Amino acid sequence: MKKWKKEILLHVPIEFAWSYFYGDISKKKKIFPKVVDEEIIDQTEEIIGTMINQSYQNGSLIEQYEITIKKYTNEPNYKAIQESFLLNNRFNMTTEYELVSQGDKITKFIYTSINKPKNPLLSIFQLFGSDEVIVNFLNKAKTAIELDFEQLQNNEEL
Template identity: 70%
Template sequence: MKKWKKEIIINAPIEYAWPFFYGDLEKKKKIFPKVVEEEILNRTEQVIGTTIWQTYQNGSYTEQYELTIKKYTDEKTYKVLQENFILNDRFRMTTEYELESQGEHLTKFIYTSINKPKNPLLSVFQLFGSDEVIVTFMNRTKDTIEAAYATEGTE
């Protein structure tokens, strides 16, 4: 099992940043450019337990995953979305997007990713994994949300 946890400050209010993670597919595609489509298979009233069929375009290869929302909080100053899915039929993935208001125009974004191989032999390869993909994702997310906020203003 490999776990990464990173945080970064986004220069935008929490309510502006949140739809990039949950609720607005067009905004979500801006920080997850490989997401092509999402279809809700089963929506629960409390959101936790909701299942979503997500389609990714990875080069010429299209991948589809069934995501399950395991944790969900949508409060004024604190928001969390945790999803579980199986990647390439090899890894059990848990991703968590946590937003904490740091004032009127700042949001702390904490990203946690856990990938657990279905085959224990794959664990050996994870020993050599770097956090480069995570850091790139965090910086792209920050830049995308801040640029959108700067051009759209304080809607």
């Protein structure tokens, strides 16, 4: 099993950032550009346990993943969603996106990814994994979210 946990500050209000992780597929695509679509398969009232079919573009192929929401918190100063899915029928993946308000226009974004191979032999390859993909994702998410917020602010000033 391999676990990565990284954080970055976003210069946007927590409510603005939250829509990129839950609820708005057009915004989600800005930080997850390979996501093609999402369809709720089974919606639970408390969100936890909801199952989503996600279409994901991988080169010329479109792959389907069944995502289950394992954790969901939507409070004024703290928001989190944890999802789990089976990646390529080889890895049980758990991803968590946490947002913590640090003020009116600053939000701490914490990303956690747990990658557990179905086959123990694949664990050996994880020893050589780096956090480069995680760091790149955080930086791209920060840029996309902050740029959208800046454009919104500029439009409101007009």
